[in-house]
Amino acid sequence: xxxxxxxxxxxxxxxxxxxxxxxxxxxxxxxxxxxxxxxxxxxxxxxxxxxxxxxxxxxxxxxxxxxxxxxxxxxxxxxxxxxxxxxxxxxxxxxxxxxxxxxxxxxxxxxxxxxxxxxxxxxxxxxxxxxxxxxxxxxxxxxxxxxxxxxxxxxxxxxxxxxxxxxxxxxxxxxxxxxxxxxxxxxxxxxxxxxxxxxxxxxxxxxxxxxxxxxxxxxxxxxxxxxxxxxxxxxxxxxxxxxxxxxxxxx
Amino acid sequence: xxxxxxxxxxxxxxxxxxxxxxxxxxxxxxxxxxxxxxxxxxxxxxxxxxxxxxxxxxxxxxxxxxxxxxxxxxxxxxxxxxxxxxxxxxxxxxxxxxxxxxxxxxxxxxxxxxxxxxxxxxxxxxxxxxxxxxxxxxxxxxxxxxxxxxxxxxxxxxxxxxxxxxxxxxxxxxxxxxxxxxxxxxxxxxxxxxxxxxxxxxxxxxxxxxxxxxxxxxxxxxxxxxxxxxxxxxxxxxxxxxxxxxxxxxxxxxxxxxxxxxxxxxxxxxxxxxxxxxxxxxxxxxxxxxxxxxxxxxxxxxxxxxxxxxxxxxxxxxxxxxxxxxxxxxxxxxxxxxxxxxxxxxxxxxxxxxxxxxxxxxxxxxxxxxxxxxxxxxxxxxxxxxxxxxxxxxxxxxxxxxxxxxxxxxxxxxxxxxxxxxxxx
Numbered sequence: 001x002x003x004x005x006x007x008x009x010x011x012x013x014x015x016x017x018x019x020x021x022x023x024x025x026x027x028x029x030x031x032x033x034x035x036x037x038x039x040x041x042x043x044x045x046x047x048x049x050x051x052x053x054x055x056x057x058x059x060x061x062x063x064x065x066x067x068x069x070x071x072x073x074x075x076x077x078x079x080x081x082x083x084x085x086x087x088x089x090x091x092x093x094x095x096x097x098x099x100x101x102x103x104x105x106x107x108x109x110x111x112x113x114x115x116x117x118x119x120x121x122x123x124x125x126x127x128x129x130x131x132x133x134x135x136x137x138x139x140x141x142x143x144x145x146x147x148x149x150x151x152x153x154x155x156x157x158x159x160x161x162x163x164x165x166x167x168x169x170x171x172x173x174x175x176x177x178x179x180x181x182x183x184x185x186x187x188x189x190x191x192x193x194x195x196x197x198x199x200x201x202x203x204x205x206x207x208x209x210x211x212x213x214x215x216x217x218x219x220x221x222x223x224x225x226x227x228x229x230x231x232x233x234x235x236x237x238x239x240x241x242x243x244x245x246x247x248x249x250x251x
Numbered sequence: 252x253x254x255x256x257x258x259x260x261x262x263x264x265x266x267x268x269x270x271x272x273x274x275x276x277x278x279x280x281x282x283x284x285x286x287x288x289x290x291x292x293x294x295x296x297x298x299x300x301x302x303x304x305x306x307x308x309x310x311x312x313x314x315x316x317x318x319x320x321x322x323x324x325x326x327x328x329x330x331x332x333x334x335x336x337x338x339x340x341x342x343x344x345x346x347x348x349x350x351x352x353x354x355x356x357x358x359x360x361x362x363x364x365x366x367x368x369x370x371x372x373x374x375x376x377x378x379x380x381x382x383x384x385x386x387x388x389x390x391x392x393x394x395x396x397x398x399x400x401x402x403x404x405x406x407x408x409x410x411x412x413x414x415x416x417x418x419x420x421x422x423x424x425x426x427x428x429x430x431x432x433x434x435x436x437x438x439x440x441x442x443x444x445x446x447x448x449x450x451x452x453x454x455x456x457x458x459x460x461x462x463x464x465x466x467x468x469x470x471x472x473x474x475x476x477x478x479x480x481x482x483x484x485x486x487x488x489x490x491x492x493x494x495x496x497x498x499x500x501x502x503x504x505x506x507x508x509x510x511x512x513x514x515x516x517x518x519x520x521x522x523x524x525x526x527x528x529x530x531x532x533x534x535x536x537x538x539x540x541x542x543x544x545x546x547x548x549x550x551x552x553x554x555x556x557x558x559x560x561x562x563x564x565x566x567x568x569x570x571x572x573x574x575x576x577x578x579x580x581x582x583x584x585x586x587x588x589x590x591x592x593x594x595x596x597x598x599x600x601x602x603x604x605x606x607x608x609x610x611x612x613x614x615x616x617x618x619x620x621x622x623x624x625x626x627x628x629x630x631x632x633x634x635x636x637x638x639x640x641x642x643x644x645x646x647x648x649x650x651x652x653x654x655x656x657x658x659x660x661x662x663x664x665x666x667x668x669x670x671x672x673x674x675x676x
Contacts, residue, residue, distance in 0.1 A: 163327060
């Protein structure tokens with residue numbers, strides 16, 4: 001195996017190594033991360049800093065109490081010794097099996113040239129955390145995406161709407177592990193819903209309020225015009241419901 | 252929803268049948284009470300199918316006259332669920348998904364993904380592989396910036412740069428094709444190496460391109476940089492301050508045009524970027540014109556990096572020699588049973604990854620392209636997340652466009668260099 005031979009039978013017999021610690025010194029780093037922000041965080045917030053770990057060789061992950069996440073992130077952004085002025089990413093991770101959903105913040109400090117990853121674990125029945133849009137404006141769309149795909153609610157977000165999925169999407173939150181790859185509804189039901197789309201749903205209320213009442217020149221007879229969108233819709237012939245087979249859900 | 256158009260009674264000339272002027276007989280214009288349109292706002296919907304939105308982007312705008320009061324972007328029309336699909340695929344099977352996101356610079360995405368996986372697994376690729384990937388990434392930076400240059404020029408009304416730029420892009424397409432067999436969906440990388448080594452004569456073809464290409468760049472430069480129309484349309488348009496740019500998550504040339512010297516290649520160097528001589532161009536006004544200048548200079552700098560990398564390119568293995576990661580050669584597979592089984596095991600089970608997670612940013616053509624991977628120790632990721640630079644850059648468009656004319660909105664949108672495949676994923 002160590003002679004670099006590609007056809008060695010030992011390598012095949014060894015197969016894919018077990019998922020637990022590999023013979024990989026960098027990834028198997030059991031020693032705690034050595035990161036200046038970590039010590040400062042523990043000094044400042046004590047018990048709110050739950051855990052810290054080192055992953056992928058040299059990356060530092062700090063698990064914090066979700067109820068204190070805003071204060072901690074605000075301090076990380078504003079304190080002179082930290083200055084994490086750039087929020088690179090906000091995302092979620094669902095491990096499935098009822099385990100907590102993680103909300104992950106990737107921070108970068110342009111002043112100290114340091115990166116830090118902050119994680120909050122939320123129980124699946126209480127997916128709520130305070131929004132950080134007031135700290136970093138970039139969190140606006142990133143948090144909307146986490147809400148859209150994981151169903152995590154961000155308190156204090158100015159405009160928490162779905163972003164990638166349609167506003168009237170009813171199948172749930174696609175990146176959760178309990179969500180089947182092809183969606184919850186059968187193909188027939190999905191087609192039926194697509195055909196039944198309402199033009200009004202392409203706009204949300206703030207947009208429909210733009211511009212006030214429609215302007216009609218006097219004498220142009222605008223009143224008598226029939227609104228095409230209000231006309232009764234022709235019924236769509238019912239499509240026979242086909243139950244999604246087991247092979248539909250597994251790719 | 253009520254229609255918000257002004258309605259006219261249309262008369263038809265009984266003799267010609269061709270006159271569609273508004274009927275004058277109903278109400279004489281002087282009889283009309285002047286409607287108060289000073290405060291009237293209008294809703295304009297641009298897209299999702301509109302050439303100026305550079306993809307299936309939809310912008311709902313509130314206008315006061317021709318001034319944009321509010322912009323509300325709608326995305327997701329190209330949402331393909333790549334991140335969800337990735338959870339059902341082994342590490343190597345994800346590679347073809349990556350180049351379908353940013354189809355304007357596919358090789359950068361291919362490389363970014365495998366680099367993140369290698370970081371997670373602690374794999375150190377060979378020296379030759381590093382240089383080859385660096386060459387591919389810098390080549391695709393030029394590739395992507397050229398498309399940006401052409402399409403932005405066309406949005407401003409200059410048609411010629413578009414043709415010049417696409418002529419040069421065609422040469423890079425040919426290089427893509429020679430290396431991978433595909434022009435856009437390259438899928439050139441594998442965990443621990445490349446799909447294939449550079450073919451014979453490829454580096455010479457790249458050198459030829461690099462020798463010829465500045466001529467075109469200079470021509471476009473002379474057409475646009477001092478062009479009064481171009482300057483008038485871009486200077487002072489879509490200005491963002493350095494503080495706001497960082498706070499809004501701007502990265503790449505958009506951020507640097509505001510004067511913030513953040514470049515992942517310099518600040519978190521990978522693949523020995525710290526040993527290459529190159530400058531990071533910085534703007535000072537943060538407007539569309541500075542974004543143009545930054546990208547023009549970045550292409551020249553990428554060319555410098557490419558020359559240095561081509562000089563460093565040494566012979567040697569391109570894939571790591573670890574049977575847990577790399578596949579046996581095709582010839583071995585066809586000739587001995589052990590290699591066949593080895594191949595089969597690697598393909599079906601995937602490469603085992605350690606438990607943990609990893610965020611790996613690189614400098615893509617559009618900004619910081621981060622790949623975040625979470626693994627529970629299996630042959631597939633638990634979560635594969637792309638930090639899409641255009642997604643974050645686009646989210647700033649309401650702030651940039653408000654108060655400008657509608658025509659400026661098109662220029663601002665073009666100057667951000669978005670690609671919707673990556674925004675919607």
